[in-house]
Amino acid sequence: MPPLHQHLSSWEQVVDLMYSMRLGEKPRPPEQDEAAVRKFRSVPPSWSYEHDMELGRFLYDHSERSLQSRDCIKEHIYSVEVSSQAEGYKACHLTDNQAETFWESNGPVGEHWVRLNMKKGAIVKKLWLTLAVQIHSYIPRKVAVYGGTPNNLQHLRTVLINENSFQDVCILRDMKTHLPVLEIRILECRDQGCDVRLRGIKIKSFWEWELNLNADMFQPERLVRYPLLEGMDADVLYRRAVLIQRFVQLLDSVLWYLIPISEESIGTFNVLRSMKPFLLLSEQGSALITQCLQSSESSPPASMPKLYINRQLARAHRAHPQLDPSGKNTVFTQVRWHPAGRLPRRHRSASLHLSPLPSWCSPAGVRKPGALREDQGALGLQVGFQLCLLGHHLPERECKCCKRGFATGLSCPHRWPRNYIQWWECDFTMEGIVDNGGGFRDSLSDISEELCPSSGDVPVPLPFFVRTPNQGNNSSDARDMYVPNPSCKDFAKYKWIGQLMGAALRSKEILALSLPGLVWKQLAGEEVIWSKDFAAVDAELVSAAGAVPCAPTAAPALP
Structure with a gap:
C-alpha cells in the first residue's frame, strides 16, 4: 500500500x-524542507506592506494578461519569409497592419508557405491569419502549421477554414515551448484557386521567462520602475512573490462567493481597495470590478446629441492660446457648451462623497484658512470623477455648487453602461466626416491634447492643468505629468472634466491625461504618502526635503 x-x-x-x-x-x-520553510516564514529586513504592493504591481505588469497588449510582431518575430510573391504584393505587407495591402503568392499550386523566424525565447500562444476577401478563389481553404528547427519541422496542426470566415482565423494556440521556426503551409484555396492572398498575420506571444515565476525575473534592469524593489536580493523577491501568488490563489478560492456582493457598503469597498494590488492578479478580480460598475449603471440617453465642431478654429487657438484665455474656440468648450446638451435643472443635483483634497503644491499638504476656496478646481475634478465612477456607493452629501445650477452644458457623462460606446456624434465643419465612432474618438483625443499636451514644447491651450516642476528638470522619470492648476477656480468645468475621466474608465475609451499617481490617489480618496507620491510632481523638492531633519513623510490629516 x-x-x-x-x-x-x-x-x-x-x-x-x-x-x-x-x-x-x-x-x-x-x-518538509525546514530551511525553505524558515525562509518563507521570515519577513525580509526592512520589508513592509508597501513592498508587497509594489511587488504585486511588478507581477501584474509582467503577467500574461498585462503583456498581451504589446506589439508581438515587432518584439518576437525576427523575420518573415514566403515561398513566392507577386510584384507589388510582397511579404512585408503581412506585418504592416494596413487594411488595403496584402501578400499574394506566385508559384505552383500547393507549394505556398509563410515562414516565421522567431526570436530566441519567444513562445506563441495564438497565431491568426487575416484573410483578403476581395476575390473568393484567393482565400485559403486548408492550411497546416509546422514548427521546430529549420531542418526538422514537425506537424503541429491542420485547419480547415470555414467557408463563412472572412476575417481573422486562429490556426494555432497554446504552445508550451519555444519553436525557432513556424511555417504556415497553404494546402488548398477556395474554388480550386491557384494562388493565395493574405492581408496579414497576427500573433499573441510571450518570452519564456514571462510565463514562469523564477528568480531570473528580478534582474536589476527590470526593477528600474519599481524603486522599493531595487537593490533587493532576487531570491528574496522570488520567495515573496511565491507567497503573494499563493495568497492570490487562496483569495480566488473564496472571492467568487462575494459575487454578487450582498452588502454594497463603504466598509466592503474599503476592504477590497486595501487589496487592490492583489485583486489585479486575481482571476476573479475583473468579474468583481465588472459587478461593481454594473450595479451603479444609469440608463443611457434616449438619443445621441449631434455636435457641430470647428476644428480649424481649435487648431488656431492651440497655436496662440494667449490671444483668447477663455478658450472659447477649443474642442473642449465647443463640446461642453453645445446647446443640444443642456442639462435639465431637475438633474443638476447629485449625492456624492467629497473627500478633502490638499493643496497640490504644498509639500506637507497643510490647509490654510480659505484653502478650500483656493482648491475649487481640484475639488471639482474629484467631485465629477467620483460622481461618474463610484456613484451611489458613496455616502450622501449634497453638492452645493450643483444645487446652485452650475452643472450646465452637455449632459455628459453619467454612469452609462459599458456598451454605450459613443457619447455624441461629431459633424466637423468643412471636413465632410461621417461619424460612426471615429469622429467621437477624435474629439476625445483633441480634448486630451488641449488639457494636457503630449509635447513639452507647446503652450497649454486651456488653464485647467499646469506642467509639473519635473518637466523643467532632468531629475525624474515622470517628466510629462500635469497637475490641476491651483490658480484656476472654475469648479463646474473641473467637475465636467472629472465626469469625462470617470466615463472613460468605465467604458475603456481613451482620454489621455498625464496625471501623476498623487492626483489619481486623491481622486479615488486613497491615502497619499508625500515623500513617495510627490516625487512624480517635484522630485527635487522631495529630495531637498528628505535632507532636512524631521521632514514630513506623509500628508497630515486635513480638517
Missing part, C-alpha cells in the same frame, strides 16, 4: 490537511 502522503500533490492540499478537521485517520504529510 503506497504511503498516504503520496496523495498530497500540492501545497493547497497540505494546508487543507494541516488546518482542517477530519473524521477518521489523517493522511501523513510529506517531509
Whole structure:
C-alpha cells in the first residue's frame, strides 16, 4: 500500500490537511524542507506592506494578461519569409497592419508557405491569419502549421477554414515551448484557386521567462520602475512573490462567493481597495470590478446629441492660446457648451462623497484658512470623477455648487453602461466626416491634447492643468505629468472634466491625461504618502526635503 502522503500533490492540499478537521485517520504529510520553510516564514529586513504592493504591481505588469497588449510582431518575430510573391504584393505587407495591402503568392499550386523566424525565447500562444476577401478563389481553404528547427519541422496542426470566415482565423494556440521556426503551409484555396492572398498575420506571444515565476525575473534592469524593489536580493523577491501568488490563489478560492456582493457598503469597498494590488492578479478580480460598475449603471440617453465642431478654429487657438484665455474656440468648450446638451435643472443635483483634497503644491499638504476656496478646481475634478465612477456607493452629501445650477452644458457623462460606446456624434465643419465612432474618438483625443499636451514644447491651450516642476528638470522619470492648476477656480468645468475621466474608465475609451499617481490617489480618496507620491510632481523638492531633519513623510490629516 503506497504511503498516504503520496496523495498530497500540492501545497493547497497540505494546508487543507494541516488546518482542517477530519473524521477518521489523517493522511501523513510529506517531509518538509525546514530551511525553505524558515525562509518563507521570515519577513525580509526592512520589508513592509508597501513592498508587497509594489511587488504585486511588478507581477501584474509582467503577467500574461498585462503583456498581451504589446506589439508581438515587432518584439518576437525576427523575420518573415514566403515561398513566392507577386510584384507589388510582397511579404512585408503581412506585418504592416494596413487594411488595403496584402501578400499574394506566385508559384505552383500547393507549394505556398509563410515562414516565421522567431526570436530566441519567444513562445506563441495564438497565431491568426487575416484573410483578403476581395476575390473568393484567393482565400485559403486548408492550411497546416509546422514548427521546430529549420531542418526538422514537425506537424503541429491542420485547419480547415470555414467557408463563412472572412476575417481573422486562429490556426494555432497554446504552445508550451519555444519553436525557432513556424511555417504556415497553404494546402488548398477556395474554388480550386491557384494562388493565395493574405492581408496579414497576427500573433499573441510571450518570452519564456514571462510565463514562469523564477528568480531570473528580478534582474536589476527590470526593477528600474519599481524603486522599493531595487537593490533587493532576487531570491528574496522570488520567495515573496511565491507567497503573494499563493495568497492570490487562496483569495480566488473564496472571492467568487462575494459575487454578487450582498452588502454594497463603504466598509466592503474599503476592504477590497486595501487589496487592490492583489485583486489585479486575481482571476476573479475583473468579474468583481465588472459587478461593481454594473450595479451603479444609469440608463443611457434616449438619443445621441449631434455636435457641430470647428476644428480649424481649435487648431488656431492651440497655436496662440494667449490671444483668447477663455478658450472659447477649443474642442473642449465647443463640446461642453453645445446647446443640444443642456442639462435639465431637475438633474443638476447629485449625492456624492467629497473627500478633502490638499493643496497640490504644498509639500506637507497643510490647509490654510480659505484653502478650500483656493482648491475649487481640484475639488471639482474629484467631485465629477467620483460622481461618474463610484456613484451611489458613496455616502450622501449634497453638492452645493450643483444645487446652485452650475452643472450646465452637455449632459455628459453619467454612469452609462459599458456598451454605450459613443457619447455624441461629431459633424466637423468643412471636413465632410461621417461619424460612426471615429469622429467621437477624435474629439476625445483633441480634448486630451488641449488639457494636457503630449509635447513639452507647446503652450497649454486651456488653464485647467499646469506642467509639473519635473518637466523643467532632468531629475525624474515622470517628466510629462500635469497637475490641476491651483490658480484656476472654475469648479463646474473641473467637475465636467472629472465626469469625462470617470466615463472613460468605465467604458475603456481613451482620454489621455498625464496625471501623476498623487492626483489619481486623491481622486479615488486613497491615502497619499508625500515623500513617495510627490516625487512624480517635484522630485527635487522631495529630495531637498528628505535632507532636512524631521521632514514630513506623509500628508497630515486635513480638517
